[in-house]
Amino acid sequence: MSALLEVSGVSVTFDGFRAINNLSFNIAAQELRAIIGPNGAGKTTFMDIVTGKTRPDEGSVTFGERSVSLLSLSEAQIARAGVGRKFQRPTVFEDQSVFDNLMMALKKPRGPLAVLMFRASKGDARKVRDLAEEVGLGDQLERKSGELSHGQKQWLEIGMLLAQEPRLLLVDEPAAGMTLAEREHTTALLVEMAKTRAVVVVEHDMDFVRRLDCKVTVLHEGSVLAEGTLDHVTKNPSVIEVYLGRG
């Protein structure tokens, strides 16, 4: 199985602090992967590097069959290449309706002129409705997304990611601040999505990771500490030490 995303030897330093230290790992084209690690382990920085927000000092990040380097692309180009990102805090466009949010995310030409001339066809509208159905917002299309509950905003954001049709999805703490029922819905959504694409979930919450039932990568001080099933890594003595402290 060839890798979709290949991160090798990446390091990044902020004002002398090594946030990522010689990090290397691969993600396959259809895979659900959880990344865990204590605060400051470099989880968010890793996402920033893959999506183009932060440039690493050294190393390489390649994507897709033709191994395109992501390091020379802008954020928008990376997104168009097929990398979607979901932020920890739900970030939807609150002043606009659920429908408009999804329509903006729908995979279509992104240039200013094409967008200016764009008028949604019946097929586009149907796609948006189907997506809204899929994430459980079918009856909320006309509402402004700012009025949605926290959990609904998270789903809307997931719906927007689906609309982008990314090949790799980076999800930052999807379960934060969710009720139990919302968590179960979210887990089901993520597992379903990973059947057709790569999904990387960065998470703090061990219960949630257990529910995902997938390969886990443990980060610590900017590099990979352990990799395997959740049971496997939680038995790893160095992981236990990192999580329970050195006391």
Next chain:
Amino acid sequence: MTQGFLAKNPSVLIFLAALALFTLAVTLLSHAYGVSFLSTSFVKTLGKTLCLCLIALAMDLVWGYAGILSLGHFAFFGLGGYMIGMWLMYARTEEIVVQALSGAPLPPTPEEIVSGIGTQIFGVVGGSEIPWVWSFAHSLPLQLMLVVLVPGLLALAFGWLAFRSRVTGVYLSILTQAMTLALALYLFQNDSGLRGNNGLSGLQNMPGQGAVTQDQLSVWFLWASALALGLGYLLCAWVVSGKFGSVIRAIRDDEQRVRFLGYSVESYKLAVFTLTAIIAAIAGALYYPQAGIINPAELAPIASIYLAVWVAIGGRGRLYGAVIGAAFVSLLSSWFTGGRAPSINLGFYTVNWVDWWLILLGLAFVLVTLFAPQGIGGLFDLWQGAKHPKRRGAPLGPDDGSFQEKEAVE
């Protein structure tokens, strides 16, 4: 498609109808075509106000919708005025020179005419050579092209440099102020070729239309300004109605998120900045023939700040709000500063409105920003029974230009 667009945006039709009614009413009350109720100078003031409404539309598009607080759009307005002013002045002077030389025994050569024009126009700055920037001034079509091209290219170059370096928020505002100040200072120089601080004058005279009185001309320009405002309104409403409008409002509230959706934020900002600069330039090209004179003081940084104040008071993020704000505040301003507002005698102090108007305006701006962020446009929501969300009044996005919840309508 157009039908669907107007059906979905009823406010556009209402606005166009109101504008047509207004134009008809002014025409019927004018000196030239009606009952002589309105003085010609007031018709000119109304025509100029329509041009200010047009640049306010541009400001609303760039600030209210795209979140770019440009404090330099009056530079484009002024440049548009200069470009049309060059033709007006050149062609008018040519007429005068030809007439003056026609009494001579020999018909004048083209060189004599050109040197006569040069002396006439540039004598005031101690020159008689026609500078190269006037190369196209003899031709109306060429100079009309420059009305669009010069401000458009300046906006394109400035925007490209600023947006590419991801300058945002207050830093961008300061940069645009610097741009308009630099341009004004450049034009103040006598050797800039545009007559320094004298500016261009006599623009109210239409070359080749000597038989047309100012009474008629003022109404003609009112019609042209109303037409431009109507078309500008249609264009802006069309631009913001579709997905493009969605994307620029999204950029206003959270541009980083828009990048992760795959949109190149910089090219959108550049497109909006340049388009609005061109609208501003067209507004200026219609304004200054009615004003009669343009000089570099018109490009002063404060003018562009007023523009932001008009849009804020009218209600940003809605096109008719910008128009109402510009019309209301600029007419009120000319009433107060024209000395027509009665002074208030407090016994110990006389409130002279010419001095106090700016303070009143500043106070109104602060109060509107604090207590009625929807501006005058918010009155329409009240009337329609639309509710404003009252959750926290927090910004709807992390960016500096983002909408506040208090500005949004549910």
